[in-house]
Amino acid sequence: MERVAGIKVSGVCKMFSRQTCAILVSLFIAILPAFAQYKIVWGDVHGHTSNSDGKGSLDDYFTHARDVAKLDFVIVTDHDFGNSSPWRMPKEKWMLTQDKADQYTVKGRFVAIAGYEWTSQAKYWSGFTNGPAERLFPGPPKFYNHKNVYFTNRIGYLFSAKDVAYNNPDTLAEVVRKHGGLIQNNHPFALFNEAGDQWEYVPANSSVIVNTEMGLDVSRYEGKTYELNWEKSLREFLNRGGRTGFVSGTDTHEGRPAARTAVLATELTREAIFDALRHRRNYAINHARIGLDFRINGHFMGEEIELAGKPQIMVDVKGTAPIEEIVIIRDGKVLHALRPQKQNVSFAYVDETFAETSYYYVRVIQVDKDEHGNKSHAWSSPIWVKKR
Numbered sequence: 001m002e003r004v005a006g007i008k009v010s011g012v013c014k015m016f017s018r019q020t021c022a023i024l025v026s027l028f029i030a031i032l033p034a035f036a037q038y039k040i041v042w043g044d045v046h047g048h049t050s051n052s053d054g055k056g057s058l059d060d061y062f063t064h065a066r067d068v069a070k071l072d073f074v075i076v077t078d079h080d081f082g083n084s085s086p087w088r089m090p091k092e093k094w095m096l097t098q099d100k101a102d103q104y105t106v107k108g109r110f111v112a113i114a115g116y117e118w119t120s121q122a123k124y125w126s127g128f129t130n131g132p133a134e135r136l137f138p139g140p141p142k143f144y145n146h147k148n149v150y151f152t153n154r155i156g157y158l159f160s161a162k163d164v165a166y167n168n169p170d171t172l173a174e175v176v177r178k179h180g181g182l183i184q185n186n187h188p189f190a191l192f193n194e195a196g197d198q199w200e201y202v203p204a205n206s207s208v209i210v211n212t213e214m215g216l217d218v219s220r221y222e223g224k225t226y227e228l229n230w231e232k233s234l235r236e237f238l239n240r241g242g243r244t245g246f247v248s249g250t251d252t253h254e255g256r257p258a259a260r261t262a263v264l265a266t267e268l269t270r271e272a273i274f275d276a277l278r279h280r281r282n283y284a285i286n287h288a289r290i291g292l293d294f295r296i297n298g299h300f301m302g303e304e305i306e307l308a309g310k311p312q313i314m315v316d317v318k319g320t321a322p323i324e325e326i327v328i329i330r331d332g333k334v335l336h337a338l339r340p341q342k343q344n345v346s347f348a349y350v351d352e353t354f355a356e357t358s359y360y361y362v363r364v365i366q367v368d369k370d371e372h373g374n375k376s377h378a379w380s381s382p383i384w385v386k387k388r
Ligand SMILES: [Zn+2]
Pocket: 117, 146, 186, 187
């Protein structure tokens, strides 16, 4: 009987040389923890109800997520202001949001999370000249865009973009950190020129503003084509040294959340989902539930690592339709591409040209399409590698 890394290998090793066997077993051990440690849970991190400008109640939203979309978890993120006076979401609506999220959460079966959308708009500043300003704050307009904020525990009230104390990403991040919450950047494209300042926060706050919604550069919606440069905008942030993982949400205003974010969690609880999101152990999809495992030297997506040698990249895709393309992107450019035309693909790749520091992520495209004609995609969160 022999032991390699503490595992009994007497049977399997009879078929191979001792050295080959040791390599096989260490490979097996490298792959094993993901399946033992984590499972993929599917959710939606962005959606509205009639508490702001969406349709349907909180009950409709959570019931649809659980029973129709068959999600493992869902976050409800109504805007932090109401459509009528008072401009802030009334406290009782925020309390009800938290009550309902607690009520629908059943450990191991379904997790509901209370959040809100911090809805910054340029018109809040007095210097806004592109239309009527609300003049809440003096000075030239800021284009911070929207951010979703969510918590594991109950908080007394939300921290609104219309409140001078929380009207910029850094002060928002500070208070959310204090309460154990997380923030994500929403729809990071400048369709209405409302996104120019969205990355304006100090790098240290990337530990609270941990993720960003990912989507298609060119997107079809109800017969029209939109050039959003969505992934491009995210890559530019990463190229400048920015740190963010990738999530996705429907932003449904019709009460129809759907699977858009995959989270690698130890169990189906609110705490485990937050732990994964906090470590960017999550990836974005836009349609089909593509299974994606991406690691470098055994480290998971979302990690920042230091290596003495060359990055050994491992990609494992469990598709739901033939895979048209898998690419490894390094520092904004395609490093390696495959066109497998089959549903399940596993491969290893060593980056021989790695120099000092790089980020990597994986994008998968399937042949199948959503109802608007967009092909199914999956985007892993990046891994950042530094030479030791
Ligand atoms: Zn929004």
